[in-house]
Amino acid sequence: MTFDRSLKIAPSILAADFAALGAECEAAEAQGADWMHLDVMDGHYVPNISFGPAICAALRPHIRKVMDVHLMIAPVDPYIEAFAQAGADFITAHVEAGPHVHRTLQAIRAAGCKAGVALNPGTPAEAVADLLDEVDLLLPMSVNPGFGGQKFIQTVVPKIRKLRDMVGDRPIHIQVDGGIDPSTAPLVAEAGADVLVAGSAVFGKGSVDAPEGYGDAMRAIREACA
Template sequence: MVEIAPSILNANLLQLGEEVAKIRSADWVHFDVMDGHFVPNLTFGPMFVEALRQVTAVPIESHLMVENTAAFIPLYAQAGSKRIIIHAETGNHLHRLVQNIKELGCEAGVSLNPATPLSCLEYLLPDLDLVLLMTVNPGFGGQRLIPAMYEKIKQLRAIISERRLSCKIEVDGGVNLENAPRLVAAGVDVLVAGTLIYRDPDPAAALKRLRDGVQ
């Protein structure tokens, strides 16, 4: 079954508890962490995760778009993240960082920007719970999906299947009702959707439409 992870980057942050309650049927809450350096935007600290953990039973995945990844991992694990996703582009010690995430009791994911090749992850795939493929350039919501990413998804799915791994594929960026079925057909397991859900007057209904469209 395809999983849906609404991104709260597009939610009304002044009513975050109410906004998360609207997507209680989601599989994950996608929490974008941006430090203003790795990407130009600046978002949430770990206290937001801790606060959300008190008001929702939906598991939280924290997507760390930051430069000093090693310092951020324990903060977001201790705050209540169930899954922590780090970027391959932030350093040369991915294996160690993935092990750190797992030692803290979280699922481990690695994200690739659109221009980053899959080859940088092949040695690490057996250790990963998830690969997040960015289908837009990270930093801001509301962008259009880059068409070349469909082939990248297919290539990653072929590698995972050939090696009989359990690693899931997640995509983030430009997901809508029109392209979601094509993304799933290419091999995606988890869809991150922000604008599609939270720019709708009824986020719960938007979430249901997305789920119905890919099941």
């Protein structure tokens, strides 16, 4: 997987039709999605339950590009191998989810996946300063994790800028998740983000039977950032 900092859009299937997730992934990719973002929630680390490795494995044949798995779970380590076996390209864990995040990131890489670390809105950028040589992706959350459709938290913008300065020349993606739409996307892109997770802003604009709405939504985000 070649690294590049071009703008990428990663629709979150949390906002898709759960009765047709395979078709939803195919439709989003056909309409221009760069990555597919899979939000895994356990009802413990976050106040919601979504799906686990079996669903990720079932979706892998329907995702031809990057499968980006965001683990909002605790503990993380016992499940890394299952998500790697399910076909994840990236596995992202929260820095707040356990006491040994350095070990978690090493385990993700050892399982053959790219390693990401996420920060909740109240967690400062400095929390990942000592992890930069162990990660392939940083994910500053722009909403509190657990539910889709929340309002964008503006204080993430200076945090993204700080993270981008910390990254320097390292081949690390900066991804933003939460409240991304054509009005907020330019703020995070200008600050240094290159992967934008969008849920309802994409899947709320169409359907499997009318996927052109997905393409229109993603083009609107790209054009706003340009």
